[in-house]
Amino acid sequence: MSKKMKVEKAYKPKAKILKKRKPNRSLVGDFFLYLFLLGMAFLMVFPLVFSVSSALKPLDELFLFPPKILAQNPTLDNFADLFVTMGKSWVTFSRYIFNTVWLTFAGTAGHLIVASMGAFVLAKYDFPGGKTFFKVVTVSLMFSGYITQIPNYLILNAFGWIDTYWSLVIPAFAFPMGFFLMKQFMEGLPMSLIEAAKIDGAREWRVFIDIVMPNVKPAWLTMIIYSVQSLWNNPANMFIYSEEKKTLVYALQQVGGGGIARTGQVQAVSIVIMVVPITIFIMSESQILETMASSGLKD
Amino acid sequence: MKEYIKKYFALRKHNFQVGVKKAKKSKMCYAFLAPYALVFAVFYIVPLVTSIFFSFTYYNILEMPRFIGLDNYTSLILDDDIFLKGVKNTFMIAVITGPLGYLMSFLFAWLINELPRWIRTIAIVVFYAPSIAGAACLVVFSILFRGDAYGNMNALLMEMGIIDTPILWFQDPRYMLPICMVVILWMSLGSGFLAFVAGLQGVDRAQFEAGYMDGIKNRWQELWFITLPNMKPMLLFGAVMTITQSFGVCDVTMQLCGYPSTDYEARTVVTHLFDYGFTRFEMGYASAIATVLFVVMILCNKGIQSLLRRVGT
Numbered sequence: 001m002s003k004k005m006k007v008e009k010a011y012k013p014k015a016k017i018l019k020k021r022k023p024n025r026s027l028v029g030d031f032f033l034y035l036f037l038l039g040m041a042f043l044m045v046f047p048l049v050f051s052v053s054s055a056l057k058p059l060d061e062l063f064l065f066p067p068k069i070l071a072q073n074p075t076l077d078n079f080a081d082l083f084v085t086m087g088k089s090w091v092t093f094s095r096y097i098f099n100t101v102w103l104t105f106a107g108t109a110g111h112l113i114v115a116s117m118g119a120f121v122l123a124k125y126d127f128p129g130g131k132t133f134f135k136v137v138t139v140s141l142m143f144s145g146y147i148t149q150i151p152n153y154l155i156l157n158a159f160g161w162i163d164t165y166w167s168l169v170i171p172a173f174a175f176p177m178g179f180f181l182m183k184q185f186m187e188g189l190p191m192s193l194i195e196a197a198k199i200d201g202a203r204e205w206r207v208f209i210d211i212v213m214p215n216v217k218p219a220w221l222t223m224i225i226y227s228v229q230s231l232w233n234n235p236a237n238m239f240i241y242s243e244e245k246k247t248l249v250y251a252l253q254q255v256g257g258g259g260i261a262r263t264g265q266v267q268a269v270s271i272v273i274m275v276v277p278i279t280i281f282i283m284s285e286s287q288i289l290e291t292m293a294s295s296g297l298k299d
Numbered sequence: 300m301k302e303y304i305k306k307y308f309a310l311r312k313h314n315f316q317v318g319v320k321k322a323k324k325s326k327m328c329y330a331f332l333a334p335y336a337l338v339f340a341v342f343y344i345v346p347l348v349t350s351i352f353f354s355f356t357y358y359n360i361l362e363m364p365r366f367i368g369l370d371n372y373t374s375l376i377l378d379d380d381i382f383l384k385g386v387k388n389t390f391m392i393a394v395i396t397g398p399l400g401y402l403m404s405f406l407f408a409w410l411i412n413e414l415p416r417w418i419r420t421i422a423i424v425v426f427y428a429p430s431i432a433g434a435a436c437l438v439v440f441s442i443l444f445r446g447d448a449y450g451n452m453n454a455l456l457m458e459m460g461i462i463d464t465p466i467l468w469f470q471d472p473r474y475m476l477p478i479c480m481v482v483i484l485w486m487s488l489g490s491g492f493l494a495f496v497a498g499l500q501g502v503d504r505a506q507f508e509a510g511y512m513d514g515i516k517n518r519w520q521e522l523w524f525i526t527l528p529n530m531k532p533m534l535l536f537g538a539v540m541t542i543t544q545s546f547g548v549c550d551v552t553m554q555l556c557g558y559p560s561t562d563y564e565a566r567t568v569v570t571h572l573f574d575y576g577f578t579r580f581e582m583g584y585a586s587a588i589a590t591v592l593f594v595v596m597i598l599c600n601k602g603i604q605s606l607l608r609r610v611g612t
Contacts, residue, residue, distance in 0.1 A: 044425055044428075051439040067451050114334045121328040121332050127329070128321050128325075144547030148350065149573075204327045295497070297532050
């Protein structure tokens with residue numbers, strides 16, 4: 001006992017971090033592991049930084065030999081040029097933005113409502129077929145969407161939804177990942193909360209809207225970011241043919257097709273595209289982590 | 300024996316009746332689940348079943364599907380050299396980037412777990428950002444690895460005197476796949492990583508303290524005996540995500556190396572599927588490819604899951 005006291009005393013004048021350290025950690029190990037982590041963090045962030053700096057480079061700097069990593073005279077010309085280039089195209093740039101925003105919004109909103117309704121009953125009630133259904137959803141997480149792409153085309157064709165927004169919006173409702181995370185998160189919701197509301201005379205729909213939904217906010221946000229991520233990055237080239245219904249990512253590919261002189265503009269578009277999902281993620285990070293804590297696959 | 304069978308059926312009947320009664324009572328549950336179940340069935344289950352069905356037929360959309368038995372599968376394996384190339388590439392990518400990406404996700408999640416809160420928040424964004432920005436950000440690699448002397452990689456190597464003519468990174472079969480793998484690894488810290496970070500936060504502190512008492516000497520022992528067994532559900536979830544992604548690889552190779560790529564050197568199973576499904580409209584053949592991919596993914600998932608259950612024991 002006295003020995004332990006001594007150790008504590010010896011640590012007292014040192015920094016707070018050292019005091020908090022776990023007793024079974026070696027300093028050398030810490031040093032090298034965190035050095036490694038720092039190096040990896042630098043590698044991970046490098047392409048993103050490089051992307052931003054290329055978007056800020058004037059044209060002559062993009063073709064400098066030897067090329068520089070960071071822009072010497074950063075300018076916003078590329079972003080301005082982008083609007084000029086897109087202004088000349090048959091479909092205006094704002095239309096692409098509108099398409100992407102509309103698809104993302106409609107798909108995400110529908111997914112949020114439809115999937116949380118289903119997840120709610122699966123998580124909180126025991127009814128025949130419920131467990132089996134959830135198992136099937138779990139299996140669908142195990143194969144990527146590419147497998148079902150061809151029959152999906154045939155089905156959308158049968159509905160007459162090819163070349164309409166519905167071809168992207170409606171399938172997004174069923175996105176299994178969001179459903180899975182929502183259901184796992186709702187498991188943690190106390191049943192007594194629901195029962196209390198029922199005793200007070202609330203119908204199922206009221207319980208869902210007033211009790212369940214406000215309590216699973218973190219799961220919503222997670223659902224939203226996943227759905228936004230998949231819809232926002234969707235080039236929409238499989239099911240949509242009309243130029244005026246294509247998305248921002250598709251436009252990016254088109255600008256790139258304009259040749260090597262457009263390099264700066266392509267970078268500018270990619271900044272425009274990636275800024276939205278990253279911002280949403282940064283703003284809702286803690287809630288997403290809260291949701292992911294219940295994401296585990298139990299047997 | 301007869302009595303036994305009788306009893307069995309009686310039990311079955313009883314169970315069924317109980318089930319029906321329960322189902323009648325929980326009408327509201329079905330009503331809530333119905334919209335999702337409907338969309339899910341139409342866009343996930345029905346396509347899967349039809350895909351398996353079409354894989355045994357010749358179908359080109361214009362004519363009715365014609366049943367041809369296993370012909371699609373035999374020609375896939377015996378005659379289609381490009382498919383085998385795709386299988387080889389996909390397999391290489393999956394075997395290298397899958398486990399590496401998974402380990403990276405876990406290692407980084409574990410290392411940042413002990414950092415102070417505000418650094419951790421930044422670190423999570425730094426590591427996760429590539430997988431969000433990914434698709435849009437791929438263009439940057441075509442600048443870094445541009446085939447002429449203005450590309451950063453070529454310029455760097457020429458400055459250092461390692462090469463004297465620029466390398467065509469995305470046309471030369473020697474470099475295509477390795478570069479794609481690096482890019483895939485860069486993007487591989489996705490939802491699995493987030494699940495790990497969250498799972499590590501949830502491990503009970505008391506267990507670590509009990510571990511110190513019981514003589515756990517260093518961080519590695521702690522990892523194996525305490526942290527990993529506590530994380531099993533997250534590990535399973537991360538594995539599912541990783542396998543699905545690494546077998547479904549196509550975005551990166553298509554955007555970087557082109558579609559079709561030089562000499563089909565960067566072809567993967569999914570690009571082959573697109574080629575037959577959406578360019579040549581041989582739906583039967585494409586469905587056979589999809590079915591093969593589906594079976595491989597499910598088997599691989601089941602295998603990895605039974606392996607992961609043994610962690611920490």
